[in-house]
Amino acid sequence: MKLNSNIPSGPIEQQWEKHRFDMKLVNPANKRKYTVLVVGSGLAGGAAAATLAELGYNVHCFCFQDSPRRAHSIAAQGGINAAKNYCNDGDSVYRLFYDTVKGGDFRSRESNVYRLAEVSVNIIDQCAAQGVPFAREYGGLLDNRSFGGAQVSRTFYARGQTGQQLLLGAYQALERQIGRRRVTMHSRHEMLDLIVIDGRARGIVTRDLVSGKIESYFGDAVCLATGGYGNVFYLSTNAKGSNASAIWRAYKRGAAFANPCYTQIHPTCIPVSGDHQSKLTLMSESLRNDGRIWVPKTKGDPRSPNLIPDDERDYYLERKYPSFGNLAARDVTSRAAKQVCDEGRGVGPGGRGVYLDFRDAIGRLGKDAIREKYGNLFEMYERITDEDPYTVPMRIYPAIHYTMGGLWVDYNLQSTIPGLFVLGEANFSDHGANRLGASALMQGLADGYFILPYTVGNYLATVKPESPGSAHPEVRALEAAVSARLDRLLSINGKRTVSDFHRELGRLLWEDCGMARNEKGLKAALERIPALREEFWQNVKVLGDGAELNQSLEHAGRLADFLELGELMCLDALERRESCGGHFREEFQTEEGEARRDDANFCHVAAWEYRGEGKPPVRNTEALEFDNVHLATRSYK
């Protein structure tokens, strides 16, 4: 497989400008003859579907929830970055670009990142025009905050509901096009396969989640914006329905899957409270601006936190990373928490937690100031744990939060299958091996509003608008295969429930392919996952039938894909014999326990290619070049 990143030539500052000029245009009168399928209605998909329709294309949009407004982008709390430099603190497109490349631990493509930083400013303009109620200063201008350890204030936010408000902006733009019949919305429809004919993506096979009907939709281009695959771990901050099925099916039809092992662990989530736990809830990272993280110095200290005097507390982040302290990068902070818990100094049930303490901030700023800033987060925490964070320190623990890996795309966001575009968290993205806070929302909207609508046009200008038709033998065969798979799931009638299998897969991955990985564990996982998959297909119990609303069947189908993806993740993690960003290999660390990158051998993207059932996938690489930001060791000391 040849990976051509299609990066335009010339200095990085001019590439996007030049590329926009070089791209072919579709004659405005012809646009409505082209149909574009957009799978996903989150920030990436919603923005793309609305914009493509505004441009005049005929668009179909799909989501598995009951409304496009519920895509998981809704859950983002913290904010969105943009290089507006409204705070006059020295921010610039170049600085955002630089920070993102460095934050990604030099495993992203410079040109893409530069473009992302460049269009970031347009995003804010666009969203403000749509009426997104961003936080304002008294003068009526937009407010910014510094986020996730950035040295400048470039994060725009809307209370603790930034993702929600940005998504509602995109959703409203989308609904406007639905109202004008430019977009046909298919809610409660799940994509189960990709139609590839003559090497081009031509449509998708879906299941209507209410009636159970298997249907095919055709388009001249297919865009996947189906979000991340963090749910492979069972417990994550993703929504329960978040899945990898769309991208996994595309992978099996020939799209390369890049860096599946890059997963991000968010340091500030509410710890697990018991076996019944069905998901993890994130507490915004902004809490680290005022909260101090600590554990008792002595193992298994039984005292309640408020009774432990300061000199018996270990503020381990402040100790290890004096200049960044509690604001060290996500991967670093998460690992440090794991370390102290592994040492037996963790707090709360099961010893898997650390304190995030607001005592000093409340003392300094007063309770009201803290309430003003974090009131809704504190409330949420109290609702879940029944503890009052104003008086008792919060307990937090890292959790799976974001997946940097995804389908490989070139500069045009096109996958290795012509006509298949991938955007948002679903692609392997601009974040390299680690994503900075407030950058995913930026990337989703950049892709959806400002990049994909151009690059899809460039592709469409080279193809004739036509539909293969539902009678096409390949379509028929694919529909039959999709139905057969569902029937098979329904006919096993074994002993274990879908959730039971999912929990086991999750535990396994969290142990062996989670915050820290090593060869032994990964090899063991590579044995155990196929065995678990085998058992799943022999012993899962899915009741009911396919021609009805059947939530267990939906879950079973998604899990079946996770059981395959989990294996690829471990394989990728095993092959990447270095530590970088979210991928920490215990064998590759410095004496102080910091990640050790291997730029000589691994300064590349690993793009996995599917070779058929039972055959090992092939690891292709795309070399990464750093002409602008020089390879350096990331340090938060």
Added chain:
Amino acid sequence: MPAKSGFWNSTIGRKIVMAVTGLILFGFVLAHLVGNLQLYLGPDAINAYGLFLRQVFHGAGLWIARAGLLVAVVLHIWAATSLTLASRAARPVAYRRWQPRESTYASRTMRWGGVIVLLFVIYHLLHFTLGTVHPSFVPGDVYHNMVAGFQVPWVSAFYIIAMLALGLHLRHGLWSMFQTLGVAHPRYERYAKAFAAVFAAVIVLGNISFPISVLAGWVR
């Protein structure tokens, strides 16, 4: 005129109709109470007041007012009925268990309360205006009609019950009116509620004072 038909068909449009007519009816009831309070000034005052009403604008005034009231009542009832039917249709299956928290007895009895008030008004017209159901109706002698009318205990009781129903109707209706006409700013919500409570109480207390005074023998 699509705009008009939109307005008359829309739920908010009809609510506005109900609020405006409700306001007119409230205005009437308030003025009517003030007029009737002259009972306490003795027969001459209130009879003169009755005469004035009948003669203002050469007798046309009364008819104009009657026509206005009739239109208001008809529109009010039309809007109430059509919206009630729409709301019933909107919830075809009832809950098995239901625990209201914010709604009040007054708000939940608007419809029946309204019907009781309507029945009252019909009876009341037969009673004091046409005299059909009055034991000793004397056209023009308002004072006598009232005193004689309320000396029948069950009639007084009926008036008192009807006035309580009206009070409930106004208690919620007046606050509702502010909401419907969009003059309820969050900051003034308290005042709007207080206004509704005070005026509903004034109407109830004022009106039931008549039958009570007669029965108690203070006015004879």
Added chain:
Amino acid sequence: MNLTLHVWRQKNAEAKGAFVTYDAKDISADMSFLEMLDVVNERLIAKGEAPIAFDHDCREGICGQCGTVINGRPHGPRERTTSCQLHMRSFADGDEITIEPWRASAFPVLRDLIVDRGAFDRIIAAGGFISAPTGGAPDANSIPVPKDNADLAMDAAACIGCGACVAACPNASAMLFTAAKVAHLGFMPQGQPERQSRVLAMVAQMDQEGFGSCTNHGECESVCPKGIKLSNIAQMNADYLRATLAQGRREAQAGESGAG
């Protein structure tokens, strides 16, 4: 703790439904309400009985997908809390819990506790937006928004479209949901050009969907997980009145100029 559940079961939109009683034993107080249902479902599957279908996704109170009427209250007994964020510590050992779907003709039941809330999307499609096609936006700071307005807009924009307001309203009215969007956009300078056409179109769609009319009961506000205020309804009523009058005036003028 041990609980008794009375759950509405209905196979599909056409089928007749009924309440079925289940025992929920050994439930931990730390579980969320939906996790309790998960546990019940796992046990049902083990017994070969169809699990209870209920809507949910984010399980952190923001997507608006979950929602059932729990003991006569949409989203259950805790104020400002979605069903997914409700925890079992709000109940006591031995409690009987009645679980019903949202009830409204505009929200037909699809299965068990799942209803179709597509009507909400159509209300937004009718006008719940600011027409700002991608690309033409001026610099974000060229449109200052007074902080008070921005805050009020944000308060209203917090609506998650869960439909609890409709479920709670004795008239099954969608006024709170619709008003929240009208108010959000109406508070922003960007929203002014379409302010009047927006409210007319959204209300027309709301009525067409078959929601009831508001008689200002205030139940909606009390169950709203995001604390959307009743004053938004008053605001929408005022906007509606103003828009109707303005439209009448415009048409009268058009009529005159047409005649002349």
